[in-house]
Amino acid sequence: MDNLIASPHALEDQELMPGETVVHEPHTLLPQHRHHFETEEQQREAGSFGMWLFLLTEIMFFGGMFFAYLLYRNWYYPAFAVASNQLNVPEGAINTAILITSGFCMALGVWAAEVRKKKFLVLMLVLTTVFGVAFLGVKVDEYHEKYEHHHIPGASFSIAEFVNPAAYHIDERPLSPDMAQHTQLFFFLYFAMTGMHALHMIIGIGILGWLIWRANRGEFSTGYVAPIENFGLYWHFVDIVWLFLFPLLYLINRHLAH
Amino acid sequence: MASNPHTDVHDPANITNPEHAEHHIVTPFQYGLVFLTLLVFTGITVGAAYVNLGPMNPVIALLIASFKAVVVILFFMHVRWQSRLIKMTIGAGFFTFLVLITMTLSDYISRAWGLW
Amino acid sequence: MSTAPIAISNTIVQLPDQTTATLPKRNYINAESGMLSWLLTGDHKRIAMLYLASITFFFFIGGAFAGAIRLELLTPQPDLVASDTYNKMFSMHGIIMIFLFLVPSVPATLGNFLIPIMIGAKDLAFPKINLLSWYLYMIGGTLTLAALVLGGVDTGWTFTTPLSTHYLNTHVITAASAIFVAGFASIFTGLNFIVTIHRMRAPGMTWFRMPLFVWSNYAASILMVLGTPVLAIALVLVALERTIGIGVFDPTKGGDPLLFQHLFWFYSHPAVYIMILPGMGVISEVISTFSRKRVFGYTAVAFSSVAIALFGFFVWAHHMFIMGVSNFSALVFSLLTMLVAVPSAIKIFNWAFTLQKGSITFETPMLYAFAFIGLFTIGGLTGVFLGSLGLDIHLTETYFIVAHFHYVMVGGMLMAFLAGIHFWWPKMTGRMYPESVSKLSAIISFIGFNLTFMPQFILGYLGMPRRYHAYPADFQVLNVLSTAGATVLGVGFLMPLLYLGWSLKYGAIAGNNPWQATGLEWQIQSPPLTENFLVTPIVTQEAYDYEWLEKKTKQEVTTVG
Numbered sequence: 031m032d033n034l035i036a037s038p039h040a041l042e043d044q045e046l047m048p049g050e051t052v053v054h055e056p057h058t059l060l061p062q063h064r065h066h067f068e069t070e071e072q073q074r075e076a077g078s079f080g081m082w083l084f085l086l087t088e089i090m091f092f093g094g095m096f097f098a099y100l101l102y103r104n105w106y107y108p109a110f111a112v113a114s115n116q117l118n119v120p121e122g123a124i125n126t127a128i129l130i131t132s133g134f135c136m137a138l139g140v141w142a143a144e145v146r147k148k149k150f151l152v153l154m155l156v157l158t159t160v161f162g163v164a165f166l167g168v169k170v171d172e173y174h175e176k177y178e179h180h181h182i183p184g185a186s187f188s189i190a191e192f193v194n195p196a197a198y199h200i201d202e203r204p205l206s207p208d209m210a211q212h213t214q215l216f217f218f219l220y221f222a223m224t225g226m227h228a229l230h231m232i233i234g235i236g237i238l239g240w241l242i243w244r245a246n247r248g249e250f251s252t253g254y255v256a257p258i259e260n261f262g263l264y265w266h267f268v269d270i271v272w273l274f275l276f277p278l279l280y281l282i283n284r285h286l287a288h
Numbered sequence: 289m290a291s292n293p294h295t296d297v298h299d300p301a302n303i304t305n306p307e308h309a310e311h312h313i314v315t316p317f318q319y320g321l322v323f324l325t326l327l328v329f330t331g332i333t334v335g336a337a338y339v340n341l342g343p344m345n346p347v348i349a350l351l352i353a354s355f356k357a358v359v360v361i362l363f364f365m366h367v368r369w370q371s372r373l374i375k376m377t378i379g380a381g382f383f384t385f386l387v388l389i390t391m392t393l394s395d396y397i398s399r400a401w402g403l404w
Numbered sequence: 405m406s407t408a409p410i411a412i413s414n415t416i417v418q419l420p421d422q423t424t425a426t427l428p429k430r431n432y433i434n435a436e437s438g439m440l441s442w443l444l445t446g447d448h449k450r451i452a453m454l455y456l457a458s459i460t461f462f463f464f465i466g467g468a469f470a471g472a473i474r475l476e477l478l479t480p481q482p483d484l485v486a487s488d489t490y491n492k493m494f495s496m497h498g499i500i501m502i503f504l505f506l507v508p509s510v511p512a513t514l515g516n517f518l519i520p521i522m523i524g525a526k527d528l529a530f531p532k533i534n535l536l537s538w539y540l541y542m543i544g545g546t547l548t549l550a551a552l553v554l555g556g557v558d559t560g561w562t563f564t565t566p567l568s569t570h571y572l573n574t575h576v577i578t579a580a581s582a583i584f585v586a587g588f589a590s591i592f593t594g595l596n597f598i599v600t601i602h603r604m605r606a607p608g609m610t611w612f613r614m615p616l617f618v619w620s621n622y623a624a625s626i627l628m629v630l631g632t633p634v635l636a637i638a639l640v641l642v643a644l645e646r647t648i649g650i651g652v653f654d655p656t657k658g659g660d661p662l663l664f665q666h667l668f669w670f671y672s673h674p675a676v677y678i679m680i681l682p683g684m685g686v687i688s689e690v691i692s693t694f695s696r697k698r699v700f701g702y703t704a705v706a707f708s709s710v711a712i713a714l715f716g717f718f719v720w721a722h723h724m725f726i727m728g729v730s731n732f733s734a735l736v737f738s739l740l741t742m743l744v745a746v747p748s749a750i751k752i753f754n755w756a757f758t759l760q761k762g763s764i765t766f767e768t769p770m771l772y773a774f775a776f777i778g779l780f781t782i783g784g785l786t787g788v789f790l791g792s793l794g795l796d797i798h799l800t801e802t803y804f805i806v807a808h809f810h811y812v813m814v815g816g817m818l819m820a821f822l823a824g825i826h827f828w829w830p831k832m833t834g835r836m837y838p839e840s841v842s843k844l845s846a847i848i849s850f851i852g853f854n855l856t857f858m859p860q861f862i863l864g865y866l867g868m869p870r871r872y873h874a875y876p877a878d879f880q881v882l883n884v885l886s887t888a889g890a891t892v893l894g895v896g897f898l899m900p901l902l903y904l905g906w907s908l909k910y911g912a913i914a915g916n917n918p919w920q921a922t923g924l925e926w927q928i929q930s931p932p933l934t935e936n937f938l939v940t941p942i943v944t945q946e947a948y949d950y951e952w953l954e955k956k957t958k959q960e961v962t963t964v965g
Contacts, residue, residue: 066526067604068940074311075371076529076603082374083595086381087633093385094637094667098652100389101396106658119334126330134323137314137364144313183650212658218650222641259366266364270357277349281337285345373602384630387717391737392666395721398732 062254074256081260085267088230092271095226099219099278102212109212111283112192112202116181117220118172122280125168126272132161133269136262143258148251151258155245158265159238162231169228176217183218202287220279227275230268237261312369322363329356416694416765416920419836425913427834431931446531447934452517453832454538459505459513460901462545466500467897469493474856474890477883482874490873491558492574496548498561499579503586504545506817507675510682511628512541512593514824515621517832519597521925521932522615524606524941529599530592537592544586551578560871562672565653565664569645577646580639587632590678594628597621606924608943612706615923615947616699619706620685623713627674627681631717635671638664662728669720677716680780680812681709683820684751687773690823691755693921694770695762698948701754708747715743725796734793741791748784752777767919768839771846772823779815779853783808786861801871804864807857815853822849822900829904830918834931835911841903849896855889922953 067073103110139154173182180188189210195202205213241261244250250258333352341348362368367375419425432449442450472493476484485493516534520527528534551557557579559568568576601622605614641652642664651657653664692699699705721729721737729737755777764770786808789795799805829837859882864870868879875883917926924941925932945952 064531065935066531067529071311072603076599078370079374079377079603080530080533080595080599082377083598083629086377086384087591087595087629089381089385089633090388090630091633091637093388094634094641097389097392097667098641098663100393101660101663102652102658104396105660119337123330123334127327130323130326130330133326133360133364134319137319137322138316141314141316141319144311184648215651215658218644218648218652222644263365266360269364270360273356273360274350274353277333277337277353278346281333282346282349284337285340285342380626381630384717388634388670391718391721392663392670394736395662395666395729395733398730401730401732 062249062256074259077256077260078263081263085263088267088271092223092226095219095223096274096278099223102215102219106209106212106215108203108205109192109209110216111286112195112205113181113213113216113220114279114283115202115287116179116191116200117280118175119280119284121168121172122276125165126276128161128165128168129269129272132158132165133266135161136265140255140258140262143245143250143255146251146253148245148248151250152242152245155238155242155258159235159242162235162238166228166231166235169224173221176221181213181217183214183221187214187217189213223275223279227268227271230271234261234265234268237264310369312366314363314366314369318363322359325359326356414765415767416696416763417767417836417839417918418915418920419912419918420915422912425915427913428929428931428933430933431834431929432934433833433931435934444535446527446535448516448520448528448531448534449832449932449934451531451534451538452513452515455508455512455516455541458538458542458545459509462500462504463897464901465549466497466505467894469497469500471890471894473497474887476873477875478887480875480877480880480883485873487873488558489556491560491871492556494871495558495560495579496552496556499548499557499583501813502561502675502679503583504541504548506679506813507586507590508541508593509679509817509821510686510824511597511621511624511678512537512589514686514821514828515597515617515682516593518828518925519600519618519621520604521928521936522618522923523601523604523609524924524937524943525600525604526935526937528596529604530596533592534596537589537596540585540589540592544582544584544589547578547582547585551575551582554578562668563639563642563664565642565645565661566655569642569653577643580643584636584639587636590628591632594625594632597625598629601625606941606943612703613943613946614706615685616688616702616705616709617682617685620681620688620709623709624678624681626710626713627678627716631671631674631678634667635675638667638671641667662724665724665727666721669723670717673720673723674713674716676809676812677712679817680820681712683776683817683824684709686820686824686827687755687776688751689921689923690769690773690827691758692948693827693919694767694773695759695764696950697758697762698946698950699754700757700760701750702946702948704750705754708750711747712744715740715747719744719791722791722796725793726800738791738793738796742788745784745788752781752784766843767826768837768842768846769823769827771843771850772819772826775846775850775853776816776819776823779811779819779850783811783813783816786811799864801869802864803860803868803870806870807860807864810857810860815857819849822846825900825904827919828925829907830914831925831930831932833908833911834914835907836914836918837900837907837911838903842900845896845899845903848892848899852889852892852894852896856886856893857889859883859885859889920953920957922948922950927956 063070064073067076135154135157139151139158142148142151142154176182179191180186181191189205189207191198191200192202192205192210192213193207195204238261241250241257245258329352333349336348336352337345339345361378367378432447435447436445442454445451445454472485473490476482476490476493478484482490516528554575557572557574557576559572559574559576559579563576563580601614601618644650645653651659653659653661655661688699688705719737719741721733722741725734725738786804790799790805790808826837826842829835863879863882863886866879868875914930916929919926922945924943927941928937
């Protein structure tokens with residue numbers, strides 16, 4: 031594979047390097063090179079390592095909520111099963127596909143930056159954004175549906191649908207009022223987890239806008255791919271969170287419905 | 289400790305950059321294959337959810353999700369071509385997450401022990 | 405030859421001739437001037453100084469609360485403050501001291517300043533993120549002060565649910581968001597350290613040539629990166645529970661208050677090691693320098709730091725033995741807790757063996773280091789008492805536990821911090837602190853500390869509960885002793901503030917290497933240049949090679965100023 035990224039300086043150059051004034055041939059320092067790194071490669075790898083460490087903190091951050099979900103699903107199994115089955119699987123599945131497509135565009139964007147195709151890079155970043163926004167749009171629709179059914183935790187939350195499902199044409203076993211109360215816990219975790227995920231997407235879309243602007247100026251088509259690469263890591267990580275949220279929240283209780 | 293700086297994954301004698309891996313460019317074709325795999329497995333996981341497999345339903349859903357996550361990590365996130373350091377870092381993250389889950393569960397699953 | 409005969413001298417301090425010595429003309433302090441050059445700096449040394457000033461500020465606020473608490477406890481009657489005011493005072497004391505002082509103390513000041521220099525780098529990997537970390541810290545600090553000014557918070561620093569979520573009307577959300585933000589400051593510091601230590605080491609600086617200070621900060625950084633986000637999510641859930649009123653932690657709504665404690669202590673127990681590990685790193689450097697010997701069992705000490713970090717994630721439920729965790733779980737966590745004693749003991753024994761047959765001299769950092777070893781050993785061993793399931797039931801939530809963690813945090817960590825500040829003060833400022841008065845203050849702190857907290861072990865064993873502002877009259881004698889000790893301790897902590905401030909202007913010019921120490925940081929000018937090194941150093945020796953230093957000094961022409 032042809033390596034188009036800046037190659038490391040040769041070892042023998044080291045003694046010649048008193049600070050930031052060094053210019054090497056055949057390769058010159060990129061304008062984005064920061065003085066405290068010896069080489070651009072060191073800078074790039076430090077950046078991606080830093081991003082990975084940040085993603086570790088994200089794993090632990092979401093991890094707390096995943097554990098809460100695991101615990102309460104086992105404690106209040108009937109309530110969680112019924113409540114989970116009220117989620118909209120087609121929309122969830124479409125959203126999964128949208129998000130995967132968005133991730134695919136992002137991956138192509140990284141490739142475009144690596145082979146220095148500016149127009150393709152901008153196109154891919156725009157498509158990544160479009161699919162990201164589409165995901166949020168579908169999510170808003172789902173949230174709205176929950177609002178109409180009084181499934182949003184808080185003062186307006188109603189357990190009516192779970193205590194007397196037949197009256198609402200829901201094909202589920204009725205829950206006792208005590209157990210039905212715990213559906214609220216499911217919906218709280220649903221909103222907390224998907225909301226936190228959506229928040230990450232919104233932040234990501236904001237950064238994408240900035241990256242598109244910079245890519246359009248040609249900043250990432252001269253061999254400087256680190257910001258695109260590192261943002262790609264973040265975006266794919268957000269995808270991965272959803273890849274777990276979707277089955278855990280939407281799917282794993284479907285076989286219990288009749 | 290010094291050895292050939294071009295072959296060692298962790299090489300302290302590589303004075304510019306220890307723990308270095310060559311940059312690898314994944315082709316759009318490879319990305320396309322990954323994309324298709326992810327879509328197919330999304331379909332499978334939705335389909336499998338409606339088949340009553342009893343306690344195996346969540347297990348299968350989680351296995352498929354994990355498989356998809358691994359594919360994304362390895363290919364979209366380039367980890368397959370990364371240095372051992374990055375791989376270990378990711379491993380450490382998931383390990384700590386599992387510590388959180390298992391050690392906390394050790395409390396919850398044993399609360400009723402000896403009380404019946 | 406310029407070196408003094410070390411073996412027959414009772415000090416290793418070597419200062420340049422004061423009549424001719426001056427500070428280096430160009431250094432990181434005078435490289436740029438003006439307020440903005442500090443507030444927008446990317447220089448790790450300047451950020452370290454910003455952190456030093458900020459944590460000192462918060463330390464004295466937290467200390468003021470400690471003083472007020474001890475004053476209230478002078479008499480058995482609740483006569484100084486109302487009970488809820490007392491609750492707010494110990495809560496603020498805990499929050500400020502832990503999240504705004506102890507967690508950032510050594511890493512964000514000494515670590516920030518020294519880690520890049522110790523490994524031969526020009527800066528940390530991400531200077532802007534380093535600056536961001538300080539700003540996040542300041543936002544967290546401001547929010548804490550806001551919570552204080554608005555009327556305080558009385559949950560204790562632990563935010564125990566459902567107390568914090570349902571029964572209190574104080575500023576829990578403000579305080580929680582303060583900790584959330586300050587937590588990210590700590591995450592970014594840790595992340596920066598890990599990347600820097602992995603990626604920025606100078607040629608030849610292998611892992612086992614690094615100073616142990618770098619190793620211990622590395623271990624602490626792992627804990628910061630992996631632990632802090634769990635605290636963050638726990639606090640987010642508390643805030644959501646207070647605002648939306650949903651029962652993740654509320655038993656009346658089906659939640660489990662213990663879930664909060666699991667998440668909280670999953671961070672907050674490793675946080676103890678975030679606080680103590682960098683301090684242990686300081687002690688390794690100080691002990692080696694002032695006994696002129698390589699740290700005994702370098703590899704074991706290095707790995708014991710990593711082992712403490714690893715075990716730190718497996719013991720958290722020992723904070724919850726009496727709170728309703730299952731018997732099985734309590735047993736498991738109690739056994740695992742004993743594991744932590746092993747790497748801690750490895751460190752203590754290795755320091756003791758480093759001292760053996762060393763050419764020990766008693767400069768101030770060394771006095772603090774001796775205080776650390778003694779006090780941390782007491783703190784650690786009482787931790788073994790508390791980790792034992794049966795004994796914990798009697799001792800937990802009493803003053804025994806208060807004494808235990810103050811022995812670790814103040815007797816251990818704060819002494820280590822002061823050791824480090826004195827040790828590297830000449831490097832950071834280019835000037836020496838006054839030796840005799842600082843020795844006096846070290847001794848005053850040691851005496852004051854023991855007078856304050858030794859009686860609390862007895863009080864706790866006799867059954868005086870913590871977090872009450874009144875107590876039976878029987879306990880008064882010991883409480884008076886403790887309050888008297890706190891006064892002495894306060895003097896011991898105020899003195900460094902005064903004489904270190906004084907030394908900024910009037911201290912003797914220190915020269916590059918007043919201690920004749922071996923670390924890379926001592927081979928450059930003090931205060932260092934903005935870029936640290938003129939030429940990237942090529943490291944050929946391990947961190948504590950005193951023979952290498954002797955050879956190097958022999959060959960060097962003495963430079964003045």
